[in-house]
Amino acid sequence: MKSDGDGYLVLRVAEGFLDLPHTVHAMALSAAGVPRGVTTIALPDGLSVNQWDLVWSGSAYVFACSALQPQSTLRKNQGSVWRTSISRDANVLSPPSRVETQGMSEVVLASNGTGALQVWAALPRARLAVRR
Amino acid sequence: MTAQLVDAAGAALGLPFPVTHSAPPQRHQEVAWNGQEFLVVWSEATGLFMGRLTADGNPIDGRGVQIANEDAAPLGFAVAFDGHAFIITWTDVSALFAQRVRSDGAVDGTPVIVGEQSRPYFINRALPATVAEAASWHGSTVVRCAARCFAMACRRLPPNSSRSPNMLPSLRSSSMAATTSLPWRHRSLLRHRVHGTVYPLAAMSGCFA
DSSP: OEEOSSEEEEEEEOOOSSSOSOOEEEEEEETTSOEEEEEEEOOGGGOEEEEEEEEEOSSSEEEEEEEEOTTOSSOOEEEEEEEEEEOTTSOEEEEEEEEEOSSOOEEEEEEOSSEEEEEEEOOOOOOOOOOO | OEEEEEETTSOEEEEEEESOOOOSOOEEEEEEEOSSEEEEEEEETTEEEEEEEETTSOBSSTTOEEEEEOSSOOSEEEEEEOSSSEEEEEEOSSEEEEEEEOTTSOEEEEEEEEEEOSSOEEEEEEEOOOGGGTTSEEEEEEEEEETTEEEEEOOEEOTTOOSOOBOOOOEEETTEEEEEOOOGGGGGGOEEEETTEEEEGGGSTTTTO
């Protein structure tokens, strides 16, 4: 849930091991909590939303995510990175666009009030540490 | 680790660029904006690092500046801007730390221990304060004490100080099944859930005064 200063956008990303593909359900609320609109965001080619973030950029909500492979019984990272924008009444202003083709896992956003910075990175292989 | 600036409508501004020249792989990242620059915080196998970016996306700190020396990557971390300085919080297996970073990128003093715990803290987000409380930091932390025991703890760092933080009351309940939180200015929407019933967190006096 993020605020635009005069309302909110509530996101729910379907979470379930086998109920792929995961999509994003968005509901816009006024400051008083009155629904302004709803929408669903789905990635193309059956990709599922994996890690995601949302910010208010100043005139739109910017949503970014990484993707999971379709029809996978394992939550295998497909690694592409996507971005879309959503209005304050939950209309999708621009369809999801791919900004990285593969190999990435983590995505974060930060707003500067007139735009945003999107950062993404691969998730390195796990490393176990033993404290002595 | 790569970044790209986007305009208010979400359209790309220029090409993606590297955030750091660090050779080791980076994992996890958080970003905050102070009105002039971004501060990106990330972890590597040897600890926690930070690097500033100008408003137009130029990295200032090259490889990045190490702010926590660990023999393992931190368990979790977050960054926020409190109106005067960036506040970076992170956890290891024993404690939750906070470190101020001035807008010029200088690390302000040494990390303070916000809380110690026999079990790891799991940071939700470091939440920025309101403008009226810009000199203070307001953090919201979800603490997992045991498998079925959750708690929410809040600590306030004295303004412009790296001394030990005030110890505001912690919300701790073995029956607190889940917590959610929003930035401080929307505190009326802060909620916690106990046995399926949602209560306004702001009604809990003391913690968010």
